[in-house]
Amino acid sequence: MLVIPEPDLPSSRLKPSETATLKCCYRSSRNFTVYWVKIVHNKNGTLASFVTSRVYDFSRETVAGANENVICHKLTLKNVTLKDAGLYKCYVDVGNSSLKHSVYTHGTCLxxxxxxxSKSISNRFKNNIITAEGVLLLICVVIPGLLLLSKAKRQTTLEIKYYKEQENLYEGLNVEECSSTYHQIEPSQLPQTYEDVENTVTKDVEPEKP
Structure with a gap:
C-alpha cells in the first residue's frame, strides 16, 4: 500500500486579517489520519509545530480529490497575522501499517x-520633492551670491592696488621745490633765437645797378 503526495500550491501571499485556505492531497487506497504541520525557519534553526496550537480560528476538513483514490485535506486560517507565515505541510500518520516511514506532503508556503x-508612499514622495526643491533653491541662491561676492572682492583688490601705485608714483616728488624752480626761470635768461628779419634783409641785400 502506497501513499503518494500530490502537488500542492507552492505559495500563497496574503495581507493581515485575510483568510488563508490551504489544501494538501495524497493518493492512497486508504484514508489515514492527517495532521497539519507548520514549519518555520528562524535564526535558531527549523521549528515544526502542529497547527492545533494556533490561537486564532482554524478549521480542518477532508474533501474529495480530483481523481479516484486522491484524498485532500483543507485548512482554513481566519484573520491571518505575520506570525502565521511559514511552510504548511500535511503529516500523514500511517500508524502500524506496512509503511516504514510517515509521509509529508510537499507543502504550501504562506x-x-x-x-x-498609499498614504505613506505619497508622504515619502512629497518629502523627497520638498527636499529636492530645497536643495535647488539653496543652489540657486548661494552660488550667484558667492559669484557676486567674489567679483566685488576682486574689484576692491584692483582699486586698492591702483591707489597704491598712484601713491608710489608721486611719493618722490616735492611739489614746492618744483614750483620754486619754475618761477626762477626768467624770460631774459632765455636765448634770443629770433632776430629782426626785416632789418637783416635790408642790410645784406642791395639792389643791382643797371
Whole structure:
C-alpha cells in the first residue's frame, strides 16, 4: 500500500486579517489520519509545530480529490497575522501499517506581508520633492551670491592696488621745490633765437645797378 503526495500550491501571499485556505492531497487506497504541520525557519534553526496550537480560528476538513483514490485535506486560517507565515505541510500518520516511514506532503508556503499604504508612499514622495526643491533653491541662491561676492572682492583688490601705485608714483616728488624752480626761470635768461628779419634783409641785400 502506497501513499503518494500530490502537488500542492507552492505559495500563497496574503495581507493581515485575510483568510488563508490551504489544501494538501495524497493518493492512497486508504484514508489515514492527517495532521497539519507548520514549519518555520528562524535564526535558531527549523521549528515544526502542529497547527492545533494556533490561537486564532482554524478549521480542518477532508474533501474529495480530483481523481479516484486522491484524498485532500483543507485548512482554513481566519484573520491571518505575520506570525502565521511559514511552510504548511500535511503529516500523514500511517500508524502500524506496512509503511516504514510517515509521509509529508510537499507543502504550501504562506506569506503574510504588511502592505505599504498609499498614504505613506505619497508622504515619502512629497518629502523627497520638498527636499529636492530645497536643495535647488539653496543652489540657486548661494552660488550667484558667492559669484557676486567674489567679483566685488576682486574689484576692491584692483582699486586698492591702483591707489597704491598712484601713491608710489608721486611719493618722490616735492611739489614746492618744483614750483620754486619754475618761477626762477626768467624770460631774459632765455636765448634770443629770433632776430629782426626785416632789418637783416635790408642790410645784406642791395639792389643791382643797371
Amino acid at each position: 506569506q503574510v506581508c504588511k502592505p505599504k499604504t
